Amino acid sequence: MNLTLKVWRQKNAQAAGAFVDYAMSDVSPDMSFLEMLDGLNETLQAKGQEPVAFDHDCREGICGTCSLVINGIPHGPDRATTTCQLHMRKFKAGDVITIEPWRAAPFAVIRDLVVDRGAFERIQRRGGFVSVGTGHAPDANAMAIPKRQADLAMDAAQCIGCGACVAACKNASAMLFVGAKVSQYAHLPQGQPERFRRVLAMVEQHDAEGFGACTNYQECEAVCPKEISVRVIGEMNRDYLRAVLVGVE
Amino acid sequence: MEGDVVSVQPAGVAKVVARLTQSSLGLKALVAVTGLGLVAFAFVHMAGHLQMFALLGGQEGYNQYAHKLQSLGALKWAARAGLLALTLVHVIATLKLIARNRSARPIGYASNHWLTASVASQTMRVTGPILLFFIIYHLLHFTALVVSAQGYEAMEYMLRDGSNLVVGDAYGRMVQAFRDPLLTVVYVLAVGLLGVHLAHGISSLFQTLGLTNSTYRPALATAGPLLAGLLTAGFAVVPLAILTGVIQ
Amino acid sequence: MTLTLQAKIPSGPLQGKWDKHKFECKLVNPANKRKFNIIVVGTGLAGASAAASLAELGYNVRAFCFQDSARRAHSIAAQGGINAAKNYQNDGDSVYRLFYDTIKGGDYRSREANVYRLAQVSVNIIDQCVAQGVPFAREYGGTLANRSFGGAQVSRTFYARGQTGQQLLLGAYSALSRQIGLGTVAMHERHEMLDLVLVDGHARGIVTRDLVSGAIDAWAADAVVLATGGYGNVFFLSTNAQGCNVTATWRAHKKGALFANPCYTQIHPTCIPRSGDHQSKLTLMSESLRNDGRVWVPKDASDTGKKPADIAEADRDYYLERMYPSFGNLVPRDIASRAAKRMCDDGKGVGPGGLGVYLDFGDAVKRLGTEIVGERYGNLFEMYQRITDDSPYQTPMRIYPAVHYTMGGLWVDYNLMSNVQGLHVIGEANFSDHGANRLGASALMQGLADGYFVLPYTVGQYLATSNQKKLTGSESEFTTAVAATKARIGQLLAIGGKRSPSSFHKELGLLLWDKCGMGRNAAGLQQALAKIPSIREEFWGNCNVLGDGDSYNVALEKAGRVADFLEFGELMCKDALERNESCGGHFREEFQSEGGEAQRDDDNYTHVSAWQYTGDPATAVLIKEPLIFEEVHPSTRSYK
Structure with a gap:
């Protein structure tokens, strides 16, 4: 399926950030949300653009590293599920997905979607x-x-x-x-x-x-x-x- | 398993006060306790008004009740001061919390999505100020008799309790006020908003004061809106009864 | 230069070795402890427990982790439980039985003395964790609950729902947090160790990169402890977290620390198979599923395309029950994994690419009902459904083995010190306790044993006797190391090629899985050994690392780790090729019985293979530490 991502990009804590739109094609419903972002990053790097930074580690829903506010909901639309366990079958072709970092004064943005906890x-x-x-x-x-x-x-x-x-x-x-x-x-x-x-x-x-x-x-x-x-x-x-x-x- | 073995180093009263008035949980507790006081008053107030119905008092009973309250002297002023203090603490503590909450998220989200928060909880900051203005209006209306109160001063009533005292006709004033559909609408809307405010407020105060556990929490979650509904209904029924001629 | 390895195993009867050794360890005077600085790298079970315990003793500790919190180390992912010889169930368990099971489970390739000590201190671990407030499962009477795990014949596994690793790590992390709050531990999150610094032959510090600011710093200490986990991510796809890497241990290896048994990798049999090229990791499904699930493939390879429900009972091959009638579906991990591979190699695998076997709960649901099956496995079924969109209540799970744990690691002696003086290595990062195969619920036990109860004694022994001068971190050894680290980062950023770091990782991983995975043979290993240097060469000529070194740069982090995997992978294959036997997780296809079982060669390979760095993994020098069995006698494992 094809999707549009609106991703928050911010160079560092001091820099101003902004949303950047990315068109994603051939997203498999079996991908996890983070694997979809891996795909985006491979595409970006091939074009000579720096990958989107996001926090992640275990990718099995237990380490608590991954974050992301997806369409206004932390960890996305699936209940009792971390972002790393969210799968793309929860979205449909043509969706526009807004991806933002955790927002709170004590959680300063380190880069893009990575915040300081x-x-x-x-x-x-x-x-x-x-x-x-x-x-x-x-x-x-x-x-x-x-x-x-x-x-x-x-x-x-x-x-x-x-x-x-x-x-x-x-x-x-x-x-x-x-x-x-x-x-x-x-x-x-x-x-x-x-x-x-x-x-x-x-x-x-x-x-x-x-x-x-x-x-x-x-x-x-x-x-x-x-x-x-x-x-x-x-x-x-x-x-x-x-x-x-x-x-x- | 409660904390009976907890060793305690005395902290001093200043520290207790500081924690209550500075910390987020202390301020929340103040809002909850004052809210509880105001809710209790509202119930008594509502019950008093129900005496407007002939079955529960009618003109004689209601006016006797109003007179009794008026003749409490120093106690009346103490109660008024108490209510004023409750309201002030409730409002000031809330304003402090709002300021804290605002600064906790300087940059908002581009996309917002509520999952479970009730309408009541989301509108506390709207219903609260409106209620404050309504209360001021209400006091100017029926207590100070300076707003929407043409002819109220002149309305008098002789008690038939043997004292033959001539007192202000509180009953008559109510009846006159709520024969006006506009005033009725204003009051019914206001007590409706009070119900919305308390639908969240009552169950929330049990949580804030820690008066819940897994057994009672679901029941308290229902009790809040239920009690708030009762209060609204109790308040609204009198003006509506007057407007429809049930109370004359 | 020839190095002889001194394992420093205390003399005397097995049961008394640790007590005797503790008594013989020199003590550091309490007033002097605060004068010693200790660096701990990694904050998983081993690192966090060590850092906290050392700080409690009075040492100045500096701890580092690359995660944003010490609590996030991959120990957190362990589901099943932790073994301890408490014998609370009165079912015949003992320290000796746990010792024996661990030695046998490791296929007689571990040190008796280390394993016995592990079994001994296992009981203290449970006490410590309970005192910290770890909410282990309990019976209605209030006592601790146990279960049998991984085919053990006694119930010695303690657990906290399906999150034992997380709860134990949070226990150690809470102790660590307390020490940080008290100022006895300086904690550095989002810092990656990039080099080890030696002064006069002793490990005296490390070089780190601050992953947020990019700053390269040197840190001096009196001893260095590595608790940096295993190298399973060399395979690209594994059950490890994305950040797990070999960099810290590989850097130490390049500074002289011997790398022992790198070919010992554990393949876990019950993982969710990969679904496509996009796959970034493999998710483990708890081994406990095999208690009630039945493993099968179609008897006829032509049936593999059918829906499982359309394959008649008579056309199904419950191969584990057929091949191992007495243990059935509960055979140890290595055996179950190899059997699955054999079925798939025979063309009977199911699902995409024919890489999967069924784990069927149909009978269990019939026998126990949906409710009881849900109680036992509900969480796991939900997780499976979230990932695959299939419900195991209705259709069999598809599973396939995946790399899970690495038994190899830096060589250490009985004191958990490597051959480099002052460099201590604990947890999965060392090689010492699991031999060629680790038993379920033993990784948590070893990490905490090392950190809480072994290292705090043995570090004291080193510090009390090493007599090294005090350093500040500005000595030439440190400035040289910092300069070298900066130069390497500059080199990575300057490659300016076309391919992403991940693409090299994936290429290496696929090659290793193919040639040095569940089954290995000399021809395949030789091919891998020929191919890896060329991948490495292409990496240094055609990788594209974007961005700069002075900021948060995920591509740069990844590139540095992949560069180390590209060197380490070669050593792993070299070790696998040298070990001409099959043992535990190391299965050389040339060395198997007619029935396809692993065949050890005790005459020639009852030793630890420790490799010394020479400048090129291809020419690494093998140093053998003979394994001497005084208590148990190696026999052939049989689960028939």
Whole structure:
């Protein structure tokens, strides 16, 4: 099939960007979206033009590297699917596809469709861990954890840190990302000693990075490739308010 | 499994206040708590108006109720100050959040596509200011009696509770106001917008205050629009009953 | 110059070697630890766990990864689980049994002492991960759940849904993040290591390129740890992530580190076949599918064009059940892969190009019902459908083997140090624990064992005894390396030819898959060895690397990696040609039994083949480290 791509091109963080139209021909429905872009890049290079930069790595929907807002939807039209797992059979001949980078103040464009998600790293470093050094651990079965709690923790832990939640949120809020981490540990006994400290520090960093606030649009849940529920945001809100009102340093 | 073993280093009240008034979650909580207060008031207010119906009070009952509220003295002013404070905090915290949210996405998308966000959630920033203007208008209309209130001052009523007190005829004023189709339309539209605002607002405040879990979340998601609908219906039924002559 | 390899395996009984060695390792005084700088390259399971553990001990750590986050390393893709000899199921597992299974699974081409240590520390790994908040699957009683995996006869595999690799990596990453927050680890994302710097024969630093700004920098340290993963992407199509590459280990090899057993590559039997020339990677479907799925091809090659539903039961050849009646569809990975290849070579393959076999859940659905099959495999079926548009509930899956893991890697001694003093190599990047074939759910175990529980001890031993002077990174060795790296980048950008870097990668990959893939023979390997230098020559004359070196440049990154694959591929074929036997993942077609089974040559090949760089892969020098089996005696694997 033949398609028209409107791709955001931007030389670097300082340069101004613009959409460039590319006509694609002979796109196979069995191609993944990124393989279609590989094809575009081969064509561009053959013409002496620099390839379109986009983030990608595992191409099996788990590493969280790939991004792209496709026709206004982060990771494109397929639910619970990363861009790398999106296939061209979801499009039809003649479609015009607009491809944009994640847009948020803390996610500066590095080049074309590649953005800097370092803000997530800094949030993680403020409390996304249990402070247990190597070798300090008791026997793994020393503490029984109810299956329900383990499952709730696992639901939250599935977050791949791709940033689609931020990209989809009208406020560019990263609360689903922060909530997922906070919720994972809040459901496990191992996370209790640092529970309040964690949520206060991670939310503080979230705000300092310049992300917006959650207004419960729930768009984040809708685009999340791992279908993380906004339940985690509610849990984080509760923990945060408890920590604030209790007066934790 | 709640955080009972969490070690606590006291932070000081200043820190608590700072977190509530500066952090995104603190501000959200303020909007939610004040919203909750305003919703509670709105329900009481709505229930009061239902006394306009003959079965629940009629002219005598409604005017007695209005008089009781007016004679609360200092308590009345405290309540008014409280409502004003709730509204101010609700609005200011929201404005702070809007400013934060705007700066979080300086460059927008060329192509936008909403997947699940409700109309109510998308229009909070529109319904909110309109409601604020409506409330100001409403206060000037029925409380200060300075707008659309020709002849209101002169409308009086003698209570038949034995006191024989002559009070302002709140009942009569309502009836006069809503015999005017234009005013009725304005009020019904306004309480309709209130319903839209609260359809998102009520379920949202439970989420914001963390008063949900996987068991109650679906129920709360339905409860919000349901309660908002009830409130709108309760408010709208009185003007409509007057316009159609059910209340005379 | 001849090099003799010192594996430094401690003396004494197998069971006591590691404890004895830990006691004999020199310790670094706690107050002195902060004076030592350690570089860790790569932040997968091995790198992240090592960086975090070393920092916890008090060392100054500097970690590098080419991804935009340490959490994205390809360890994340492991689905099945992690083995540990906990014996929580009371089903007869033990450290010794895990050791034995791993040695046998590796086809008797690994070191006993290393494998025994791996089995020993496996139990600590689970403890550590649980303490970090890794949400392993649990029973209703709250204890950890286990399953049997990859044909093991005991249930020793711990798992977290189908995302064990991700959850374990997030555990290690959380420990690493904590140390970064504490300032004990300096983390450099989007940095690629392009050279190793030796001073006085010791590994003392690296040269990196900042992938965003293009800056070339030198970093000095007291020890260097490579945790840069495997080289499976040399085949172009593999289950590896797009960014996986051999550059760091190949650069170290060119600076003197020996490359061991490069021909040992693991082919995973259950991957989604390629659908066309556009294909960029192969997607693995968990091995667990073979628990309920039945593998078959049409008996008659003329039926391969028919729809599977139109092929009668009697006309189907359930070849694994026929050839291996006792293990059936659950034979180890190498055996299942080769059998599929044999069927396709006989013209019985199905789908485009005849490269695929059916994995059929029809019987399972009949026996268990759609619901139970969905519970067990629903996620995988969805993933399959997303990629192929076919529903495995209704029609058999099509699968084909694909390159998955590489057992070979830089040679290391018992301390995980290469022959280059101070250069430590951990995880998939080293060669040490899996022999010629890796068992399922053992890669995660090895990565974390190396990083959490082995390296932190052995690095101390090196630092306490090496007595090297302090360096700043501005010494001539560093400036020379930086200049050389810049010159090479300039060279790549100046080629100015016509073909893209990817086109060379694809050409090399197809050649290697054809000649050095699932089946290899001397004639094919010789052809490959003749062809690779000419591809390399064309690359340096006709590649077109657009853009500049001072900015984010995906073409330049790719070109650098392909250039290294073009050299490494030759060494891989050379090693495969030299090893005149079949063992594990290395199947030389000349060395097979009448029934088509691999035939080892224990008399001549019970050794590690470690290759020394001489300036040209063609003339690499082979150095052998004999493998001595004191506990188990090599026997022929049989799964009949």
